[in-house]
Amino acid sequence: MSIRIIKNGxxxxxxxxxxxxxxxxxxxxxxxMDRVAMQVANALVGNDLSTPVxxxxxxxxxxxxxxxxLIALAGADAVVHADDMEIPTLHPxxxxxxxxxTIGKRKSGARIYLAVKGGxxxxxxxxxxxxxxxxxxxxxxxxxxxxxxxxxxxxxxxPAIDQPAKIFSWSANVSDxxxxxxxxxxxxxxxxLLDEFSLEKLLHNPCFIRRESDRMGYRLQTDTxxxxxxxxxxxxxxTRGTVQLLPNGQLIVxxxxxxxxxxxxxxxxxxxxxxxxxxxxxxxxxxxLREIHLSSAENFIYQQQMNLRQLQxxxxxxxxxxx
Amino acid sequence: xxxxxxxTGDHAITATWGDKxxxxxxxxxxxxxxxxxxxxxxxxxxVVPAYHSLTLIYDTASLKKKNPLASxxxxxxxxxxxAIAQAADVIQTSSIIDIPVCYDISLGPDxxxxxxxxxxxxxxxxxxxxxPTYHVYLVGFMPGFAYMGSVHEKIRSxxxxxxxxxxxxxxxxxxxxxxxxxxxxxxxxWQLVGQTPVQMFDASLSVPCYLKPGDAVRFHEISLDExxxxxxx
Numbered sequence: 001m002s003i004r005i006i007k008n009g010x011x012x013x014x015x016x017x018x019x020x021x022x023x024x025x026x027x028x029x030x031x032x033m034d035r036v037a038m039q040v041a042n043a044l045v046g047n048d049l050s051t052p053v054x055x056x057x058x059x060x061x062x063x064x065x066x067x068x069x070l071i072a073l074a075g076a077d078a079v080v081h082a083d084d085m086e087i088p089t090l091h092p093x094x095x096x097x098x099x100x101x102t103i104g105k106r107k108s109g110a111r112i113y114l115a116v117k118g119g120x121x122x123x124x125x126x127x128x129x130x131x132x133x134x135x136x137x138x139x140x141x142x143x144x145x146x147x148x149x150x151x152x153x154x155x156x157x158x159p160a161i162d163q164p165a166k167i168f169s170w171s172a173n174v175s176d177x178x179x180x181x182x183x184x185x186x187x188x189x190x191x192x193l194l195d196e197f198s199l200e201k202l203l204h205n206p207c208f209i210r211r212e213s214d215r216m217g218y219r220l221q222t223d224t225x226x227x228x229x230x231x232x233x234x235x236x237x238x239t240r241g242t243v244q245l246l247p248n249g250q251l252i253v254x255x256x257x258x259x260x261x262x263x264x265x266x267x268x269x270x271x272x273x274x275x276x277x278x279x280x281x282x283x284x285x286x287x288x289l290r291e292i293h294l295s296s297a298e299n300f301i302y303q304q305q306m307n308l309r310q311l312q313x314x315x316x317x318x319x320x321x322x323x
Numbered sequence: 324x325x326x327x328x329x330x331t332g333d334h335a336i337t338a339t340w341g342d343k344x345x346x347x348x349x350x351x352x353x354x355x356x357x358x359x360x361x362x363x364x365x366x367x368x369x370v371v372p373a374y375h376s377l378t379l380i381y382d383t384a385s386l387k388k389k390n391p392l393a394s395x396x397x398x399x400x401x402x403x404x405x406a407i408a409q410a411a412d413v414i415q416t417s418s419i420i421d422i423p424v425c426y427d428i429s430l431g432p433d434x435x436x437x438x439x440x441x442x443x444x445x446x447x448x449x450x451x452x453x454x455p456t457y458h459v460y461l462v463g464f465m466p467g468f469a470y471m472g473s474v475h476e477k478i479r480s481x482x483x484x485x486x487x488x489x490x491x492x493x494x495x496x497x498x499x500x501x502x503x504x505x506x507x508x509x510x511x512x513w514q515l516v517g518q519t520p521v522q523m524f525d526a527s528l529s530v531p532c533y534l535k536p537g538d539a540v541r542f543h544e545i546s547l548d549e550x551x552x553x554x555x556x
Binding site for chain 1: 329330331332333334335337339342343344356368369370371372373374375376377378380383384387388391394395396461462463464465466467468470507524526531532535536
């Protein structure tokens with residue numbers, strides 16, 4: 001059985017935790033921009049947390065379900081309908097067979113994730129289901145989804161229901177999983193070279209996300225930043241969250257589709273636990289950067305993963321009681 | 324030379340050897356890279372060799388779960404130091420990979436400008452570009468893009484002031500002392516001297532990239548006829 005795209009979205013791709021192990025070939029990891037949302041959506045339908053999901057930007061796709069299917073939406077919040085029935089995000093929802101899921105007006109966030117029970121029937125490329133658009137591989141035919149695409153889903157064995165959707169009573173509380181208006185970072189190699197004025201501005205003034213931001217990187221609008229000495233940098237590996245200082249004195253935060261290496265000075269690294277928060281911001285949003293110690297950043301990642309495990313256990317328990 | 328080891332955020336660690344581009348240092352990087360590929364520490368996600376540095380990317384959450392009180396960075400640092408100590412200094416010399424390149428001006432549109440810049444004939448540029456055995460320092464920028472060096476001093480050329488919006492796949496370019504081949508059509512700022520009919524990246528292969536770090540590469544000149552024949556084959 002399958003789901004069928006009946007309305008084009010702006011940029012809808014299959015993503016998972018990312019494609020690791022191939023950076024030496026220049027193959028970047030990709031993967032879901034907001035890995036927390038991906039895992040929350042999977043937990044709600046009882047999937048393994050790393051099951052591939054559909055990542056959608058706004059405007060998002062319209063999707064017809066051939067079979068009655070258990071789904072969940074997480075990440076951005078939006079007005080969502082199954083046919084004419086409004087359904088919430090962060091709840092498990094049964095979508096009746098032949099019903100159409102439409103994701104309308106965005107309420108908050110930048111990316112919404114759809115998990116279906118059992119995941120999608122796709123073949124991995126280099127051990128990952130993430131869509132690599134440049135290589136035209138992974139995900140669904142290595143590209144964003146378009147009208148007419150059929151994506152296989154695992155057999156659900158669920159009976160038809162007498163309405164477009166059935167909303168389960170419980171929902172995921174995600175308030176502990178995201179940061180609020182503050183993005184933490186650990187200093188990078190060239191942080192200590194920022195001049196006094198730049199450092200003051202960086203830590204006290206908000207950073208705005210510029211329009212030229214996408215899955216590769218977020219360009220920030222800040223006061224123009226300067227180093228006390230010009231550094232000639234030899235290209236080295238960069239990671240998701242690396243904050244580079246561009247020649248124009250502005251910052252870029254590298255995101256999921258970043259290149260594997262880069263040669264600009266590195267001011268810092270966004271804390272891994274705050275990358276999902278950043279991934280849900282969009283052009284015009286702002287945040288304040290706050291420096292933290294490496295050990296705190298590691299603990300934040302651990303705590304976040306513990307919270308996700310707890311959520312997963314609670315969801316599993318509720319689903320078992322239901323079935 | 325002892326490398327400097329530093330954190331690269333909260334889920335990566337980097338060893339850096341010195342502060343220049345050097346084949347000997349890069350060979351050391353690749354030998355440690357190979358050792359780590361063969362002996363991956365628990366929690367390792369990726370290992371990224373570059374010119375003079377090696378970065379390990381790891382799963383902080385799973386490592387923290389094993390031992391919540393310990394620093395994941397310090398644990399990975401021990402693994403990395405051990406790999407640096409264990410990795411063989413001498414790596415097997417790889418056989419030379421011969422890549423055909425057509426240096427026709429229709430495929431190497433910057434040849435006339437380089438000829439004027441360096442006061443050399445186009446044929447002299449071609450013979451200087453095909454004479455060295457190049458070392459692949461790293462693959463980056465895009466899947467399968469190999470940064471190779473060193474380009475003969477007489478034809479080292481700065482990047483174009485404004486990058487082209489469209490460089491065809493297979494284009495061979497020069498930027499400073501580096502030469503490289505675009506595996507995909509893409510925007511690009513390197514000075515284009517020719518094009519190879521060889522496909523540098525093929526996602527359908529189990530090894531999708533034609534070149535990898537540490538490879539030895541030579542270019543040889545082919546005619547436009549030969550290029551077209553091989554391109555349509």
